[in-house]
Amino acid sequence: MTSKAEVARTWTVGELADELGVTTRTLRFYEAEGLITPQRAGANRVYSQRDHARMRLILRGRRFGMTLGECREIVDMYDGAESSEQRQLQTLLGRLDEIAADLRARQADLRRTLVEVTDVAAQCRGRLTELAP
Amino acid sequence: MTSKAEVARTWTVGELADELGVTTRTLRFYEAEGLITPQRAGANRVYSQRDHARMRLILRGRRFGMTLGECREIVDMYDGAESSEQRQLQTLLGRLDEIAADLRARQADLRRTLVEVTDVAAQCRGRLTELAP
DNA sequence: CCTTACGTTGACGTAAACGTCAAGTACGAC
DNA sequence: GTCGTACTTGACGTTTACGTCAACGTAAGG
Incomplete structure (x- = not known):
């Protein structure tokens, strides 16, 4: 599915935090809570497009006043659809x-x-x- | 504006809490935060239709994920419209x-x-x- | 008179969702 | 080599929005 043109972009914590308008603390917190599970390059987190998409879903849920628990339920379901x-x-x-x-x-x-x-x-x-x- | 038929209904804490689906603690807390200011009959709180309406506004705000501060801002504005x-x-x-x-x-x-x-x-x-x- | 139900204030507890250090590692630039 | 920058974990602090006693007053019913 991944053509040679799209090299599967990844993000560091700082990059993703900037792009999403949250702090790195938030990303790490969500990981600790099991909402996202980025890969690692050594000790450093590497966020994939999948993580990026999940985060956008989660943040939208939050805008609607959902708790992180409810957000997790939903993103997990999106994955479970396959x-x-x-x-x-x-x-x-x-x-x-x-x-x-x-x-x-x-x-x-x-x-x-x-x-x-x-x-x-x-x-x-x-x-x-x-x-x- | 108040006809002799509508005797300006009032509520006690318990009654209003039941009707709104919140606890009495919530009502007292909102009062302490200055979101509603019920009258008193002696020491007991007496909630008017105005308080009732404000509470419904506040609770709707909460459902939309607003903080109590934002809710207060809005209900105060509704009052300020006059x-x-x-x-x-x-x-x-x-x-x-x-x-x-x-x-x-x-x-x-x-x-x-x-x-x-x-x-x-x-x-x-x-x-x-x-x-x- | 005693219980029950409902009200009062006040103080302390708590869960959620992060913020804020602290102390250390890794890497490129100069 | 050391400076700056970005990353790491860990621990503790903070705000919001109530929950949860505690200790007390009061009015109605049996």
């Missing part, structure tokens, strides 16, 4: 549907919030035009 | 637009996530039909 065991795929699928339902609920919640916020903003604009004719 | 000072309305409006922009960004983020999740689910279903003909 599983060949029927039983495992079934439970995975069930969990994914739950998550999708949750996300849809959040969407609705967000929509309502956005409506409210823009309403309040509209009120503000109304009062402002009243005050300054 | 302000009559032009200067204050201006800054309030600016902040509201920022928040709206952020919410829209979250919406897009959420949409992408939902697409991904349903994609992975589709993969799962594909493999499952392969396995069980």
Whole structure:
């Protein structure tokens, strides 16, 4: 799958931290918590594209207010999608549907919030035009 | 505004906690942090509909991963919308637009996530039909 | 009068998610 | 060789958002 052109880019801690907008401490912490498992070159960590992708997933989860535990559950599932065991795929699928339902609920919640916020903003604009004719 | 029919319902800590699905500790903590300021009947807290509404706003903020500080900022702004000072309305409006922009960004983020999740689910279903003909 | 239920404040505990040293290693530049 | 930079592990500190007693007051019911 990897053509000779794409040499499978890797990152050091500092590089990846910079690129993702986190600190190296965060990367090491996530590793200690088992969320990512970079390779090693001697003692130094070597992050692969897979690690990079997992990190982006994790950070997105965090933006949605998920705990690291929930984030781990999800990234692990993404990996498990290539599983060949029927039983495992079934439970995975069930969990994914739950998550999708949750996300849809959040969407609705967000929509309502956005409506409210823009309403309040509209009120503000109304009062402002009243005050300054 | 309050007709004789609606007697301005109030809540005790326990009642409100039950209704909102939080603990009394949470309500007292939010009060200590200045997020809500219930009246008192002697020593006992009496929560008004306003407190109830503020709490629902706060809890929604929390579901979106906001800190209590950010939540406070927002509920305070909702109150400030009735302000009559032009200067204050201006800054309030600016902040509201920022928040709206952020919410829209979250919406897009959420949409992408939902697409991904349903994609992975589709993969799962594909493999499952392969396995069980 | 005693229990039960609900309320109060205050103090301390805790889990999550990192931040912040400290002390040491490795490597290229000068 | 030593300077600067980036990496390592380990230990302890910190903030947030509550949980968990403890010790006490009060109003209702049997």
